[in-house]
Amino acid sequence: MTSFDKQAVAGSFSRAAADYDSVADVQRTVGGWLLKSIQHQQEIRNALDVGCGSGAMTLQLAQRLPIAEVDAIDIAEGMLEYAVEVHDHPQISYYVGDAEEIPFEEKAFDLVYSNFMLQWCPDPVRALTDMRRVLHRGGQLVLSLPGEGSLRELAEAWATVDAAPHVHRFMSEDELADAVAAAGFAHADILQRTLRVHVPDAVTLMRSLKALGAHNQHPGRATGLTSPRTLQRVVDAYEARREPAGLPVTWKVLILEARR
Numbered sequence: 001m002t003s004f005d006k007q008a009v010a011g012s013f014s015r016a017a018a019d020y021d022s023v024a025d026v027q028r029t030v031g032g033w034l035l036k037s038i039q040h041q042q043e044i045r046n047a048l049d050v051g052c053g054s055g056a057m058t059l060q061l062a063q064r065l066p067i068a069e070v071d072a073i074d075i076a077e078g079m080l081e082y083a084v085e086v087h088d089h090p091q092i093s094y095y096v097g098d099a100e101e102i103p104f105e106e107k108a109f110d111l112v113y114s115n116f117m118l119q120w121c122p123d124p125v126r127a128l129t130d131m132r133r134v135l136h137r138g139g140q141l142v143l144s145l146p147g148e149g150s151l152r153e154l155a156e157a158w159a160t161v162d163a164a165p166h167v168h169r170f171m172s173e174d175e176l177a178d179a180v181a182a183a184g185f186a187h188a189d190i191l192q193r194t195l196r197v198h199v200p201d202a203v204t205l206m207r208s209l210k211a212l213g214a215h216n217q218h219p220g221r222a223t224g225l226t227s228p229r230t231l232q233r234v235v236d237a238y239e240a241r242r243e244p245a246g247l248p249v250t251w252k253v254l255i256l257e258a259r260r
């Protein structure tokens with residue numbers, strides 16, 4: 001279990017809500033992979049999006065499931081206000097709710113969808129256990145999260161400056177497999193896919209991680225202001241990796257498909 005502060009995560013994402021969609025390309029790409037992996041889409045009657053964020057993927061989910069009522073929860077109220085305003089749809093209902101204490105009855109859903117959320121849960125086993133609890137018997141869970149090795153170039157650039165954790169500590173595939181088993185899922189497949197994108201420079205990457213609400217929240221992180229000199233050293237270290245398309249950013253995405 002990790003001990004980062006859930007209220008801090010909620011506050012950070014609420015503040016990020018207005019800018020989130022403009023920087024969430026990786027999340028949309030991976031969210032699209034998850035949508036394609038949903039089975040029997042025409043027959044799904046009820047679905048839950050856990051950690052729906054801005055609602056951009058929730059809307060795509062609803063558009064794919066012709067007869068489904070789609071409920072969506074997030075702990076960040078600011079995200080939900082944005083979702084209701086920008087990504088509303090007659091099939092969707094948005095609620096404030098915690099993935100570790102999902103505010104729905106047992107066996108309420110044919111499908112649980114969760115894109116790039118689990119990495120923010122202090123207790124991923126508890127979240128996965130609750131996702132299983134709200135699934136019908138035979139119901140499907142499709143879930144993604146960035147795994148170990150994601151943002152490795154940024155972590156390595158910071159490591160040239162100091163030893164503090166400046167990048168989120170992401171789960172390994174084995175840790176996810178253990179968590180899924182501990183949550184009681186008998187049938188689960190985990191796939192790791194690497195997504196390599198480019199950014200114009202390191203400062204743009206750090207700004208977009210902040211706009212994603214996704215900057216480091218771990219205890220032990222450096223909390224003071226970074227001096228311009230330190231930042232410049234990180235920028236210079238990252239620059240050494242420049243390619244014709246820009247600075248590379250690696251995401252090691254873990255994709256989970258499981259059935260209750």
Ligand SMILES: C[S@@+](CC[C@H](N)C(=O)[O-])C[C@H]1O[C@@H](n2cnc3c(N)ncnc32)[C@H](O)[C@@H]1O
Nearest residue numbers: 013051052053074075076098099115116117120
């Ligand atoms: C990176 S965003 C992903 C949003 C959306 N799923 C997407 O694909 O664009 C992560 C979201 O998870 C939410 N979140 C973090 N911890 C949560 C928790 N314990 N319960 C519910 N939502 C949570 C955050 O508030 C944020 O909106």
